[in-house]
Amino acid sequence: MAEPDGPAAGAGRRLATAPRVITVPKELRQLTAGWTGSGQLVGLVPTMGSLHAGHMSLVAAAQRECDKVVVSIFVNPLQFAKGEDYLSYPRRLDADLALLAEQGVDACYCPQVETVYPEGFATRVLVDAGSELWESAMRPGHFSGVATVVSKLFAAAGPGRAYFGEKDAQQAAVVSRLAKDLDLGVEVSVCPTVRDPDGLALSSRNQLLSAAGYRAARCLSRALIEAARRFAAGVVSGAELSAAAAQVIDSEPGVRFDYAGVVDPADFRPVIEANGETRVLVAAGVEGVHLIDTSLLASPPRASR
Amino acid sequence: MAEPDGPAAGAGRRLATAPRVITVPKELRQLTAGWTGSGQLVGLVPTMGSLHAGHMSLVAAAQRECDKVVVSIFVNPLQFAKGEDYLSYPRRLDADLALLAEQGVDACYCPQVETVYPEGFATRVLVDAGSELWESAMRPGHFSGVATVVSKLFAAAGPGRAYFGEKDAQQAAVVSRLAKDLDLGVEVSVCPTVRDPDGLALSSRNQLLSAAGYRAARCLSRALIEAARRFAAGVVSGAELSAAAAQVIDSEPGVRFDYAGVVDPADFRPVIEANGETRVLVAAGVEGVHLIDTSLLASPPRASR
Numbered sequence: 070m071a072e073p074d075g076p077a078a079g080a081g082r083r084l085a086t087a088p089r090v091i092t093v094p095k096e097l098r099q100l101t102a103g104w105t106g107s108g109q110l111v112g113l114v115p116t117m118g119s120l121h122a123g124h125m126s127l128v129a130a131a132q133r134e135c136d137k138v139v140v141s142i143f144v145n146p147l148q149f150a151k152g153e154d155y156l157s158y159p160r161r162l163d164a165d166l167a168l169l170a171e172q173g174v175d176a177c178y179c180p181q182v183e184t185v186y187p188e189g190f191a192t193r194v195l196v197d198a199g200s201e202l203w204e205s206a207m208r209p210g211h212f213s214g215v216a217t218v219v220s221k222l223f224a225a226a227g228p229g230r231a232y233f234g235e236k237d238a239q240q241a242a243v244v245s246r247l248a249k250d251l252d253l254g255v256e257v258s259v260c261p262t263v264r265d266p267d268g269l270a271l272s273s274r275n276q277l278l279s280a281a282g283y284r285a286a287r288c289l290s291r292a293l294i295e296a297a298r299r300f301a302a303g304v305v306s307g308a309e310l311s312a313a314a315a316q317v318i319d320s321e322p323g324v325r326f327d328y329a330g331v332v333d334p335a336d337f338r339p340v341i342e343a344n345g346e347t348r349v350l351v352a353a354g355v356e357g358v359h360l361i362d363t364s365l366l367a368s369p370p371r372a373s374r
Numbered sequence: 375m376a377e378p379d380g381p382a383a384g385a386g387r388r389l390a391t392a393p394r395v396i397t398v399p400k401e402l403r404q405l406t407a408g409w410t411g412s413g414q415l416v417g418l419v420p421t422m423g424s425l426h427a428g429h430m431s432l433v434a435a436a437q438r439e440c441d442k443v444v445v446s447i448f449v450n451p452l453q454f455a456k457g458e459d460y461l462s463y464p465r466r467l468d469a470d471l472a473l474l475a476e477q478g479v480d481a482c483y484c485p486q487v488e489t490v491y492p493e494g495f496a497t498r499v500l501v502d503a504g505s506e507l508w509e510s511a512m513r514p515g516h517f518s519g520v521a522t523v524v525s526k527l528f529a530a531a532g533p534g535r536a537y538f539g540e541k542d543a544q545q546a547a548v549v550s551r552l553a554k555d556l557d558l559g560v561e562v563s564v565c566p567t568v569r570d571p572d573g574l575a576l577s578s579r580n581q582l583l584s585a586a587g588y589r590a591a592r593c594l595s596r597a598l599i600e601a602a603r604r605f606a607a608g609v610v611s612g613a614e615l616s617a618a619a620a621q622v623i624d625s626e627p628g629v630r631f632d633y634a635g636v637v638d639p640a641d642f643r644p645v646i647e648a649n650g651e652t653r654v655l656v657a658a659g660v661e662g663v664h665l666i667d668t669s670l671l672a673s674p675p676r677a678s679r
Contacts, residue, residue, distance in 0.1 A: 094557040094559075095559070098557075098559050102410070105407070105411065106410065106411035106412075107411075191501055191502040191551055192499065192500065192501050192502075192521070192551065192552055192555035192556055193499070193500045193502075194497065194498070194499050194500075194556075195497065195498045195500065196496055196497045197496040197498075216497070217556075220525075220556050221555075221556055221557045224529075224556050224557045224558050224559065225557040225559075246496055246497065247497055250496060250497035250526075251497055251499075251522075251525050251529050252399040252403075252526045252529045252530040254400070254403050254529065254530075
């Protein structure tokens with residue numbers, strides 16, 4: 070394997086040929102069934118597009134571990150609650166496809182909404198574990214929308230592995246549970262959050278922020294760092310740690326504090342007493358944009374500048 | 375293909391070797407992926423066991439149309455409402471396996487309850503189409519239980535086709551919708567109801583009846599015949615036809631009338647005016663056993679003795 074910074078940087082990177090673009094599930098199934106049938110491991114990276122370095126780190130992980138990589142791009146209306154930013158969510162398919170071509174991805178599945186949810190569509194997948202708090206409480210129906218579309222993506226792509234980002238830790242837990250519960254035979258990999266030099270977790274939604282909003286959004290990662298700092302200094306009370314994180318966000322001008330949770334990573338329930346496995350979840354509204362971040366108390370984001 | 379009554383009766387019947395018995399989803403996936411990978415079409419017949427000629431007609435259809443046939447046997451607790459007959463539902467795995475061996479079925483998937491629903495299981499699949507009336511109203515949670523277990527069976531077995539009986543028409547509609555909605559790539563075949571010489575639809579639950587109850591249960595098919603007779607005589611009012619069916623059941627001593635519906639087969643909603651495509655649904659309780667039957671107005675059961 071080449072060194073990350075060596076001349077062949079990006080181990081597993083293929084020749085820069087455009088990925089095969091697929092828009093209907095049947096065609097995707099045929100393609101991946103051929104790969105699977107010849108013994109190749111298929112990796113799937115589900116995205117809503119507007120790809121950034123966070124997504125590309127998932128793609129790189131998939132390329133390291135799998136024989137073929139499919140990236141799906143679909144802004145899923147089912148996972149947006151009423152009044153959320155479904156319409157304004159950034160979309161730029163051409164730029165995304167160029168990035169995927171550069172990275173040598175094998176196929177890109179980018180169906181139309183009417184293909185995914187045709188008239189008469191009547192099925193929902195619900196996952197209860199760890200999904201009734203935090204994002205679930207903030208965004209009614211969100212995880213059911215995620216679980217439903219991921220079920221469809223897994224069924225059509227038939228991957229052996231699928232890649233999700235740690236930033237959306239609660240989503241990753243829902244998808245892992247779903248894959249196990251429905252016998253989907255998919256191993257769910259959760260990859261580390263990619264951050265900008267100031268610690269802000271990369272998110273397609275960051276594009277919706279002004280320069281001032283972008284700076285203000287750093288309070289999320291600073292909140293995680295503050296909780297971890299107190300934990301390192303001996304504080305183990307979940308209530309005290311979450312209050313410390315909340316305080317950082319709440320004191321940032323122009324930012325709406327949504328939640329700060331100090332939780333058991335197994336079920337996302339608040340812990341009384343924290344340990345090294347404990348996860349911190351934070352969320353805030355910045356210029357009307359919903360932003361989230363998370364880290365383990367034992368491995369917070371690096372301090373911002 | 376041999377004639378049904380010829381010397382090689384049972385076209386597609388294999389040598390009488392025992393099916394491979396599988397109890398965990400991973401092993402099932404490996405087996406069927408091998409078949410699918412070599413271009414063979416896999417047929418799945420999901421059952422709750424206590425196999426009768428109705429089930430075996432599904433198996434025979436699968437054997438005619440597919441290269442490999444898997445029968446699943448699992449009494450699914452999730453599809454029994456509280457207070458229903460989950461515990462008393464007939465179970466006789468050894469006899470079932472002998473039948474499947476005789477029929478030359480390739481594999482039988484008979485997992486334990488703890489395998490299908492391990493601790494922490496937290497996922498439900500819901501299908502709204504045509505599922506809020508009749509059996510759904512009678513049996514809260516029933517179709518969600520069916521949809522959840524069928525999703526699991528389809529995911530583990532990866533069939534190209536799956537076979538269900540017309541007697542459970544509403545279930546077949548739910549499963550068809552589910553397979554389409556979740557891009558499962560499974561073609562759902564609905565096969566004709568098999569009846570005893572008196573017209574009673576075969577059901578594993580019939581075993582729970584006394585001889586008197588068994589005779590009384592014939593009122594279900596007689597109700598279908600009566601509705602069809604009136605339709606043939608020119609009656610098209612859905613209300614009048616369903617009242618006629620209800621009357622047959624309601625006048626049978628010792629039988630609890632549950633429902634009679636004259637419905638559009640597309641959405642299971644009552645029709646104002648019936649036509650040849652219209653379906654009649656009936657249900658009754660006989661000696662505490664829940665029995666259902668159905669037919670199209672245009673093709674009722676043959677008259678009983």
